[in-house]
Amino acid sequence: MSPFHDDSLRPSRRAALKSLASGFGYLAFAALAQRPTTGIASPAGGPLAAKETHFPARAKRVIFLCMNGGPSHVDLFDYKPKLNDAEGRRTADSPLKGNAALMPSPFRFARHGQSGQWISELMPELAKQADDLCFVKSMHTDLPNHAQAFLQMHTGSFQFTRPSLGSWSLYGLGSANQNLPGFVTINPPTDNGGARNYGNAFLPAVYQATKIGANQTPGFYAAILGVDQEPGPPLRNVDNEWMTKQEQRRQLDFLRDLDSLKLERDERNPEVEGAIESFELAFRMQDELPALLDLSGESQTTLDDYGIGPDLPTARFGRQCLLARRLAESGVRFIEITAPGSWDHHFQIDSALKSSCQATDLPVAALLRDLKQRGMLEETLVIWAGEFGRTPYAQSGTGRDHNNKGYTLWMAGGGVRGGLSYGSTDELGYQAVENPVHIHDWHATILHLLGFDHERLTFEYAGRDYRLTDVHGRVVTDLVA
């Protein structure tokens, strides 16, 4: 509270509230006055206020576990017995049949859970959650290049700058916690399109992700240079070394009074109203966000569950998974975390894939379990996906190449059917043949789970109504519980 109690000195407080109230009236009016082409009108309370969905939502938020690099589906989830013996490789129903370079998976598969989902030995922890997982084994995307496929996974388009999945989600849903940003991305990669993957493009900037985690060095360079991939503080400009919190509060009270006096003189001035709100949220954010990002209060049990501890291979991703849970719990709508390193296993897949799995298997399983225990999984859509899969044939003898024609991702919670394995690739895992699901279809389905008709969640830009799925996409209703 400000130390000022003399009302003659502070006509601003009441006046500001009054102005703010009428200001929101202005916003509502402006929304009504707009041409009715936008799918979602900005309601009173600003663009981040919680909004009505098109129909009741199954998921209230999304946690996107981004598996940067293209994990090998034929070594993880898409069990292909014919790949593993010479006879099968010769006779399989696949364009690759008889290809001399076909490489059996070096890993054993087994069925798990009551649903009997196939999961390889590399994911023992995840396997315990098999009945919660909804596998889509017939994914396909347009190009087998990282940059394009990564952008397409995030924005639907690799040619044009388009809003990201998270921005569309927040645009549709609004924020559930006015003290926090509605879309957070932790340690996004700087390559493969960088900021475009979590950008708002032509949507208002309030829908862009707040990036947590400093600028990173791409894994490729970090390995060569022997440097940490994530140096620096997670969010810029949250600390103030010149003032105590109380001092800053008094400074902001002074600032708010100056802004309020301006508002009073102008009668209506949405920019000033916005600034007052914005500073207040920033002030609250700098309290709540660093506290949320600070894991020091977590119990040893929790840290152990997520595999967080010095020198543990799971430490980094474990921290991110735990952060994701904390942010989700606090009302952030869309949280994206990116696996450390890369799943781009062109070489030595037997050892390299194993270490990628080691770094992520336990944390991911812990996150699912934690969400479930807290009763949050039902309304939290968890997505595990890379930009494509890998080829059944070998590259450089020991690795696998990029494969966009068929690959696997999974989802859990948020209204999807656990224990389902949807669609399939051919007998060698090369190409989606049964119930193919394109990125656009997947996007349409995610929006559906969030309560939106992907054809009606639109934004007008330069005279055209844009949507996440462009002119494509179908909701894969079989995935919905």
Place this chain on the structure above:
Amino acid sequence: MFRLASAFALTAFVAAAPAMAEEGANADAPNAAEVAFFESKIRPVLVKHCYECHSAEAGVAEGGLRLDDRSAIRAGGTRGPAVIPGRPEAGLLLTAIAHADRDLAMPPDQPQLPKEVIADFRRWIERGAHDPRDGAATVASDRETLLAQAKNFWAYRRPVASPPPAVADETWPRDDVDRFVLARLTEQGLAPSPDASPETLVRRLHFDLIGLPPSPEAIDSFLAEASAKGIDAAIAAEADRLLASPAFGERWGRHWLDVARFGESSGKEANIPFPYAWRYRDYVIDSVADDVPYDRFLTEQIAGDLLPYESNRERARLLVATGFLAVGTKNLSESNETQFHADLVDEQIDSLSRALIGSSIACARCHDHKFDPFSMKDYYALAGVFESSKTYFGTFVSPASQQGGELIRLPRLDDEVALHPSVTAKRYAEMKEQLAALEAERAEMDEAQKEFLAGRKPKKEFTLTDALRNIWQTGPLVGKLQTIDEQGRAVPVAMGVLDDPAPTESPLFARGEIARPGDPVPRGYPEALRFDSAPPIPQDASGRLQLAQWLTHPEHPLTARVFVNRVWSHLFGEGLVRTVDDFGRTGEGPSHPELLDTLAVDFAKEGQSLKRLVRRLVLTRTYRQASIFDGNAFHADPDNRFLWRMPKRRLEAEAIRDAMLAVSGELDLDRPQGSLVAKKVLDKPISLIGLDKALPEDLDGSTTRSVYLPVIRDRLPDVLELFDFAEPALVTGKRDTTNVPVQALYLMNSPFVRQRAEAFARRLAKAANNREARIELAFRLSLGRLPEPHEIERASAYLASASDADAAESSTADSVAVDEEGWNRFCQALLSTAEFRQLD
């Protein structure tokens, strides 16, 4: 609707009997079952998969074919009828969806429709293709109609000046502009707002013209002049002073750089720096400051290399100007060279057409434009012009970049500037040797590969690693050697464009796919925008010069209109056409068509001078209006389309930062040489610059004007990124204005703002020694006005309690000597006010 129809189908279809006879044209009672079948099985498929390219609603009829009404679907398109009732194989619709003809596989680029759907169509046509859709909709079903419509579209007709309308209040207008505005206001039952105060006007003028706040001295002299000679004379004199300032070039040059999507790195996933792009930035700033006529300015940027010159200096300037075509984003990780060049040309066509004529011609790369009269032929006619030119963008092949470019060597000047490092002559010789060795090795590799492919054992064997090493060692050497002379000294180089010695025509690539080239298209201008006096494109040149002449031709309907509208929007917050980058059908029409046309005609008549246009506009009574709120006017016209007041505007990122530096007394008005990219980043991939401790974390760390901050794509300096800088990958005629908490965090906590506040406080301490005088000066410096009594009281009270220690003894506030730190915080608060970032 479909749901209802399909429910209906379930009950009715069972009883349906085949109806072979064709329904009559006025069949008012078609068989209900057939209609139900159509509604449930056929119409939804047509709507979902076909209407996008074949319907009146979408405004497009590819191949002259519309599928959205009965007669249209039967009449068909250029290839013939789509549906002949009763004869499924005879019409083209079934052929297309069954993929029976490879060239006619529909929907394009998508998997075939499900077999059941195709069977439904067959059955529908067999039964007589019952179709209840009576076409009320109309659309241009062929190009002639589309072109004819285009001729009547306002933006494609030549602008014509109108006599100014009569107005009731003759005392209000100062210029014909005001008559157009006032007449329109009166017509709407509105009245203009009163003039803004002189204090407001001088601040508005300074920010609008030079992007900096007026100093207290400038305010005083303006007020004195206004009371001595009147406000008209004062504004004219002030405008002239500001127009003559080099800062005008920096402010308005930046407006052009937004439109020119200027950037100092390639963007996209590779994101390699462009260390020589700054020369184009400086060219723009200087040209604007020198008021180079707009038609000349454009011609230089499109075809400067083809213009005559009288000195090396002029030649260098003209070459740098073509940087406009070279500084766009490049997909350097594209390994297919043909694809890379097709994308490069596409980026040039797109940027040029959006920036200069507000048209999205590049939409016609893969299909005829859906809304505007641009065909694929138009697109490839332009593509030929750029394919006959070579773009020098100067990055080299490396692990991070698949594509290498070259650089233009500028003619030598006595005072030339080359910011990249030199090497010794010895090192130069070594590099040449290394390169020769690598090239020799490369030749051996090629030879070995040839042998290998021929089934013979090569004399020498190479691994993939050898090949990569060779490529990656060669790239940087080639890159470096381009930038030094034989003594190893750095020579001036630039990005830009030169004509290719052998001009070519571009084939029309089906669906824009480079693997599907069609017939070559002669180079030329889009059909809808052709006029008789447009210069023909010669066989032996790229046609860039003619393209520039066509664009700047007095008969061109768009160029001048688009430009005066851009200028208007910078001064009045919105354009007369609010979609400043889109003058096509998807854009908005002008709020004051006669005014826009008259301005465009006058602009051309008066020498295409930007300064003259700006001067004219800021001297209008319209510009002089206050930004006050008026409830009645607001309800009648909430968007202020009729200009009943001046809107309030948020300052741009550069103006916010420059104003902080100006207010704190630290602003260095001299132009720095080059930019951070040219001096420190050089060739480093942008994703690595975070590791470089020599670079400031916020990529700022300077006190020069913001226009000189590095414009690195996807990695902008904090202040630019946070305050809605123009996205450097896109033509941006109008920036966003956001109001997000990360901006507040920057103002509250960033070292940059804190340092400005400290310098501001020191400046106050030096200039005034009592509290009230300091507060007054602080307001005058930062907000251009004196504080009100409330504000002085509130500020004094704050100063007395700024620190926790002070707050503890707040009862004695008045007697406490305010410490330095209190002033720092006070100053930071002033720099953080919304008013500081806003123009009234």
